Each structure stands twice: as C-alpha cells, then as structure tokens.
Amino acid sequence: MDDIFNALILLSNFVIVPGMAYGSQLAIGALGVTLVFGILRFSNFAHGDTMAFGTMATILFTWLLQGWGVSIKPLPTALLALPFGIACTVALLLLTDRWIYRFYRRQRAAPIVFLIASVGVMFILNGLVRFIIGPNDQRFADGERFIMKAREFKRLTGLSEGVAFKTSQGLTILTALIVAIVLFWFLNRTRAGKSMRAYSDNEDLALLSGINPERVVLITWTITAALATIAGVLYGLDKSFKPFTYFQLLLPIFASAIVGGLGNPLGAIAGGFVVAFSEVTITYAYRKFLAYAIPGDWAPEGLVQLLSTDYKFAVSFLILVLVLLLRPTGIFGGRTA
Amino acid sequence: MKRILFATAMAALASTAMGAMVQAETIKLGVILGYTGPIESLTPDMAAGAELAIKEVSKSGALLGGAKVIAVRGDTTCIDSAAAIATTERLVTSDRINAIVGGDCSGVTTAMLQNVALANGIVMVSPSATSPALSTIKDNGLFFRTAPSDARQGQVLTAVLQDKGVKSAALTYTNNDYGKGLANSIKTNFEKAGGKITISAAHEDGKGDYTAEVGALAAAGGEVLIVAGYLNQGGKGIIQAALDTGAFETFVLPDGMIGDSLPKDIGSDLNGSYGTVPGTDSPGAIKFSEMAKAAGFKAGPFTSESYDAAALIMLAMQAAGSSQSKMFKDKIMGVANAPGIKIYPGELAKALKILKDGGEIDYVGASAVELIGAGESAGNYREILVSGGKNTTARFR
Numbered sequence: 001m002d003d004i005f006n007a008l009i010l011l012s013n014f015v016i017v018p019g020m021a022y023g024s025q026l027a028i029g030a031l032g033v034t035l036v037f038g039i040l041r042f043s044n045f046a047h048g049d050t051m052a053f054g055t056m057a058t059i060l061f062t063w064l065l066q067g068w069g070v071s072i073k074p075l076p077t078a079l080l081a082l083p084f085g086i087a088c089t090v091a092l093l094l095l096t097d098r099w100i101y102r103f104y105r106r107q108r109a110a111p112i113v114f115l116i117a118s119v120g121v122m123f124i125l126n127g128l129v130r131f132i133i134g135p136n137d138q139r140f141a142d143g144e145r146f147i148m149k150a151r152e153f154k155r156l157t158g159l160s161e162g163v164a165f166k167t168s169q170g171l172t173i174l175t176a177l178i179v180a181i182v183l184f185w186f187l188n189r190t191r192a193g194k195s196m197r198a199y200s201d202n203e204d205l206a207l208l209s210g211i212n213p214e215r216v217v218l219i220t221w222t223i224t225a226a227l228a229t230i231a232g233v234l235y236g237l238d239k240s241f242k243p244f245t246y247f248q249l250l251l252p253i254f255a256s257a258i259v260g261g262l263g264n265p266l267g268a269i270a271g272g273f274v275v276a277f278s279e280v281t282i283t284y285a286y287r288k289f290l291a292y293a294i295p296g297d298w299a300p301e302g303l304v305q306l307l308s309t310d311y312k313f314a315v316s317f318l319i320l321v322l323v324l325l326l327r328p329t330g331i332f333g334g335r336t337a
Numbered sequence: 338m339k340r341i342l343f344a345t346a347m348a349a350l351a352s353t354a355m356g357a358m359v360q361a362e363t364i365k366l367g368v369i370l371g372y373t374g375p376i377e378s379l380t381p382d383m384a385a386g387a388e389l390a391i392k393e394v395s396k397s398g399a400l401l402g403g404a405k406v407i408a409v410r411g412d413t414t415c416i417d418s419a420a421a422i423a424t425t426e427r428l429v430t431s432d433r434i435n436a437i438v439g440g441d442c443s444g445v446t447t448a449m450l451q452n453v454a455l456a457n458g459i460v461m462v463s464p465s466a467t468s469p470a471l472s473t474i475k476d477n478g479l480f481f482r483t484a485p486s487d488a489r490q491g492q493v494l495t496a497v498l499q500d501k502g503v504k505s506a507a508l509t510y511t512n513n514d515y516g517k518g519l520a521n522s523i524k525t526n527f528e529k530a531g532g533k534i535t536i537s538a539a540h541e542d543g544k545g546d547y548t549a550e551v552g553a554l555a556a557a558g559g560e561v562l563i564v565a566g567y568l569n570q571g572g573k574g575i576i577q578a579a580l581d582t583g584a585f586e587t588f589v590l591p592d593g594m595i596g597d598s599l600p601k602d603i604g605s606d607l608n609g610s611y612g613t614v615p616g617t618d619s620p621g622a623i624k625f626s627e628m629a630k631a632a633g634f635k636a637g638p639f640t641s642e643s644y645d646a647a648a649l650i651m652l653a654m655q656a657a658g659s660s661q662s663k664m665f666k667d668k669i670m671g672v673a674n675a676p677g678i679k680i681y682p683g684e685l686a687k688a689l690k691i692l693k694d695g696g697e698i699d700y701v702g703a704s705a706v707e708l709i710g711a712g713e714s715a716g717n718y719r720e721i722l723v724s725g726g727k728n729t730t731a732r733f734r
Binding site (some may be wrong): 139154169246284287309 | 536542551
C-alpha cells in the first residue's frame with residue numbers, strides 16, 4: 001500500500017504541484033492576451049515584456065518597502081508592492097495606447113498592422129526593462145518559503161517520498177482562482193463588462209447604443225495591465241525574475257490562448273493548464289514512479305522519459321500546430337483573426 | 338671585386354644597425370582576453386596579472402639586453418570566434434605583437450590558434466582555456482596553457498568522491514564546450530574507478546525553472562548530484578530546485594560553481610556539499626596575492642595563471658636569446674619545469690639573470706606551474722567543503 005502512496009506523492013512532487021503552479025501562471029498570462037485579442041482585436045506580442053515591466057516595477061517597490069522595514073510575514077512583501085506595480089503598468093499601457101495604438105485605431109488599421117506595432121512596443125519595453133533593472137537574475141521572494149517541506153512531509157507520514165509545497169505555488173494557485181472569478185464576474189455582471197463584450201461583438205453597434213469606445217479601450221488596458229503584472233510577479237516569486245525568461249514565456253502563453261480559442265477567457269484558462277501539464281508530463285522521467293507503481297521489486301532499466309527536458313518549448317509548439325491543424329478556432333471555439 | 342667589397346660593407350653596416358636595434362628593442366605582448374562577454378567580470382584582473390609580470394620584466398631591464406616590453410590588449414568576447422580572430426589578426430599583423438597571452442574561453446582560443454597563431458607562427462599561452470580538446474589539437478608547438486585541462490579535474494573530482502565513499506552519482510552539465518568536456522571527463526574517470534553515473538543530462542542556462550530537469554535527475558537517482566555548471570546561472574537553479582523538491586541533499590561542485598555568492602544565495606542547505614577549484618598552497622600564491630594587492634587588483638580566478646603565462650613567455654625569450662616566436666617556442670617547457678633554481682613571483686629579474694649567465698631555472702610562479710603533455714599545467718586543486726555557509730578549504734590535491 002505504501003508503494004502506491006509513494007508513487008502518487010512522487011508524481012505530485014514533480015508533476016502535479018509544479019504543473020498546477022505553472023498552469024496558473026500561464027492561464028493568467030493567456031487571459032491578458034485573449035482579452036486584448038477579443039476586444040481590441042490584435043495579438044499583443046508585447047504581453048511578455050509587459051509582464052516583465054510590471055514585475056520590475058513591483059520588485060522596485062518591494063525593495064523600497066523592504067528598505068523601510070515593512071513586511072507581511074509569512075507572506076512575501078511583493079504582494080504588498082503589487083498594487084503599486086500594477087499602477088505603473090497601467091500608466092505604461094495607457095501611454096503606449098495613447099502614443100501608438102490609438103493612431104492605428106483611428107485609421108481602422110488591419111489587425112496585422114497592430115500586431116507589427118506591438119512587436120515594436122515589445123522591443124522598446126525589452127530595452128526599457130533591461131535599462132532600468134539590468135539583464136540579470138533578481139530574487140525578491142521573502143517571507144516563509146515553504147508551506148510544506150519535502151523532508152517534513154517524509155517525517156510526518158513516514159513515507160520514503162516527500163512532497164514539497166512552496167508558498168509561492170500556493171499563492172499562485174489561489175490568486176489564479178480569485179483573478180478568474182473576479183474577471184468572469186466583471187465581464188458578465190457589471191455594466192462596464194457588458195459594454196466591453198458588446199464592443200467586442202460589434203464595434204459600430206456598440207457605438208450606436210451609446211457605449212464610449214475610448215472608455216472600453218481604457219478599461220481593457222487597465223485589466224490587461226493588472227493581469228500581466230499579477231502573472232509576472234507570481235512567476236517571478238515562484239521561479240526568479242530575469243527579463244529574457246519573460247520574453248520566452250510569450251510562446252507558451254500564446255500557445256495557451258490559441259489552444260483554448262483566442263478571445264475566449266474560459267479557453268485561456270483551460271489552455272494554460274493543457275500546455276503546462278503537457279510540458280511537464282511529457283518531459284518527466286517515470287522510472288521511479290513505475291518502480292513504485294508496479295508490484296514487486298522490478299524497476300525499468302531506462303529513465304522512461306518521452307522527451308528530454310531540452311524540448312520543453314517544442315511541446316508548446318507541437319500543441320500549437322496540432323490545434324491549428326485540427327481545430328483552428330481552438331478547443332473552446334474562439335475567433336479567427 | 339669592388340662590388341663584393343661594397344656588399345660586405347653594407348652587410349656589416351646592416352648588422353651593426355641590427356645590433357643597435359636589438360639593444361633598444363621593444364617587445365609587444367598581446368593580452369587577448371574577453372573584456373566584454375560572459376566572463377567580463379574576471380578579465381580586468383587577469384589582464385592586470387599579466388601586465389604585472391610585463392612591468393616587472395620591463396623595469397628590470399634584464400631581458401635581452403634591456404628590451405622594453407609593452408602589453409597590447411585585445412578583446413576575444415569569450416564566445417564570438419569571428420570577433421576574436423579579427424582582433425588577433427589585427428594585433429599580429431598591424432601591432433606586430435611577438436606573442437600572445439590568451440585567449441580565455443576554450444572556443445575562441447581554439448579559433449585564434451587555428452586561424453591566426455598557426456598561420457603566423459605566433460606563440461600563445463592561455464591562462465584559462467580548460468577544454469580537454471586543446472590537449473590534442475595540432476599546434477606546431479606554439480600553444481601552451483598555464484590552466485589545467487578539465488580532463489585533470491575529472492580525475493581530481495573522482496579522487497574526492499572515492500574518499501567520501503560515493504558509489505553512484507547523478508550528473509548534470511551546462512550545455513556548452515566547458516560543460517560537455519568536464520562532464521565527459523568526470524564520467525569516464527568515475528566509471529573507471531568503479532563508480533556509477535546514473536544519468537548525464539545537459540541543462541540550458543538562463544531558464545526560469547529547473548523542476549523538470551531535476552525530476553529526471555531524481556528519477557535516475559544517486560547519492561549525490563554533480564553540477565558541472567555556472568554558479569550564477571543554471572547551476573544555481575538546479576541546486577535550488579533539487580533542494581526545494583527534496584531530490585538531492587549533497588552536491589558536488591566543480592570549478593564553475595565555486596564562488597562566494599553560491600553559499601550565500603542557497604543558504605544553510607548547501608552545508609556539507611563539496612567541490613574542487615584550481616588552486617595551490619605553494620608560497621608563490623601568497624606572494625602573488627600580496628603583489629596584486631600592492632598593484633591595486635584582486636588575486637581572483639585565473640589571475641595568477643595570467644601572471645605566469647606572461648612570465649613564461651618572457652623567460653623563454655631570454656633562454657632562447659630571441660623575441661621571435663619560432664626561436665623561443667621550444668624553450669617554454671624548459672624554463673617551466675625542473676631542473677633548475679625555483680622561481681617565485683617577483684623574482685623575474687633574478688630568473689632573467691640566471692638564464693643570461695647560462696643557468697637553468699624551474700619556474701614555479703604564482704600557480705605552481707608544471708607543464709605536462711603538450712604543454713599544459715599539471716593542475717593543482719583546492720578541495721572545497723561548504724560549511725557554516727562558506728566555502729572552506731578542506732585540503733590541496
């Protein structure tokens with residue numbers, strides 16, 4: 001019986017817990033991408049670097065707070081700095097909209113023009129973040145690191161495998177849940193949310209029924225900024241902050257949004273978990289798991305690993321290609337550009 | 338007859354002129370290191386080490402009857418072979434350097450050797466290229482290094498593991514020339530000694546998360562995890578993820594992982610881990626670190642090797658009586674090894690005088706130089722034990 005528990009715990013430690021946390025981070029990121037796509041109608045390539053910018057702003061405020069000796073132990077100080085980080089990112093996105101996207105919106109430019117403009121914004125943000133905080137790793141997690149340590153778990157249960165549950169992982173999963181609930185409530189129940197959906201369905205009709213398009217745009221960017229910053233900070237707390245990794249995150253985030261169906265918030269969340277779990281389950285080596293799960297003393301010779309971990313990003317690509325081939329509108333049926 | 342007389346007179350004149358020129362000769366040494374790029378934090382002190390030796394010799398006025406030696410710096414970038422070749426080409430053909438202290442990283446060093454040094458017959462002495470591939474490369478006797486090959490580190494690490502009674506280990510390495518070479522050497526040596534490497538897996542630097550990599554390493558199992566990576570890069574990420582998930586508790590750290598920042602970043606969980614880094618307890622090392630302090634730089638990684646590289650070149654010139662690479666290349670092994678009077682840092686003037694009088698020297702220098710094989714340092718290592726949140730020296734090997 002112990003063997004079965006050991007097998008399950010081993011899997012939780014290396015697959016389920018990290019997969020849940022990574023999936024939540026991707027889901028919040030993909031929500032931002034899908035929102036911009038659904039309402040402003042373009043693929044925002046600057047989203048990864050918006051996350052980096054928001055995280056950077058939060059880190060700077062975290063350091064300030066730490067310098068003042070403010071802390072909310074056992075939770076990380078970054079949570080306290082998060083609202084300030086979001087405010088900075090909102091200001092940044094509204095400025096980019098004012099200076100760049102508004103011009104194209106007035107010209108009623110094609111989505112591809114917006115997309116290319118967003119690539120330009122991406123490079124500028126890329127440089128801006130490196131200019132302010134530098135290209136190196138920054139660690140800003142403080143407070144209690146673990147909810148449950150692997151060693152403690154082994155001691156408590158007497159099993160030979162342990163499961164580690166980091167504070168950042170718990171926070172990530174919890175925050176993702178709250179963010180998703182609040183967002184759906186906002187989109188479905190509030191006046192502003194409804195006007196956003198109306199604008200998304202038909203811009204001209206929305207205008208005729210008295211919805212102010214600039215206000216919808218403003219709200220969309222504000223929410224996107226909040227989502228990007230939250231996703232970025234959670235990722236940074238869980239792993240570490242480095243501008244380049246945020247740039248790389250763009251691929252799995254887009255894969256998540258597209259898998260779920262671009263423009264569909266529910267799809268974005270599901271997509272996030274699909275991509276995260278595919279990456280983790282395909283690159284995990286099942287040798288030890290099988291040794292526990294299969295009765296007797298037999299253990300496989302090889303590692304029983306489907307793909308080397310080097311191919312992690314290839315998994316996102318593969319899912320993206322498969323979905324686009326088989327169900328171009330995504331699993332949950334979004335729109336096509 | 339008249340014509341022959343004239344020619345003889347001219348030749349005599351020319352030779353006197355040449356003699357005069359030798360008197361006032363200015364020797365140029367290229368100090369070609371990666372002043373920009375991944376190891377840019379190390380190279381300023383390395384160059385300062387080489388230039389310390391150059392100044393010492395130049396000031397003594399004892400080299401080849403009072404020759405002045407000046408350093409010409411050039412950038413290898415550590416990773417961009419094309420840039421390193423262009424720099425070296427420029428220094429050799431337009432600055433007319435007599436020899437090279439450099440390059441630094443194994444990849445660019447190979448490129449510089451094959452594309453410029455071989456073609457122009459210029460001696461290269463690298464203070465820091467450690468790839469085993471450089472031991473067997475075709476070099477026409479022009480390439481030397483005061484850094485040991487990573488093949489040697491594999492032997493030393495194996496000895497450490499055996500002393501600790503480790504029978505099986507998992508191994509992960511950074512995915513580049515350094516990581517692959519070192520990992521191969523560790524695996525071969527450890528398995529030859531009867532140990533078992535359960536898995537040898539690469540990791541990419543600069544990723545946010547290493548849980549998946551650690552998952553594979555943990556599945557393979559092993560008493561310890563050998564991390565042949567960089568302490569500010571993936572190596573640290575792997576250790577952190579392994580500790581977080583409880584996959585491994587003891588880590589074996591080769592030279593790329595030794596630095597003050599690692600025990601500080603990881604914290605008390607790293608206590609009990611151990612590793613190796615080039616180093617020596619010879620009196621030369623202490624002398625050199627005092628000299629470095631007086632000259633205003635820190636005797637950090639590869640600085641003593643840089644001093645020794647420059648010193649060896651100039652001592653070989655003295656032994657050969659010529660500053661031409663093709664003349665003094667055969668003398669480098671002679672001045673570096675026994676027999677002869679032992680020479681420590683700061684005694685270069687004494688060494689030059691001994692050589693001038695026809696004596697023999699055994700250059701020990703700052704890093705206890707002993708050239709073996711095709712002209713590379715035999716390698717002295719410091720065994721490190723992480724204890725109390727610090728890297729401490731367990732012993733020398």
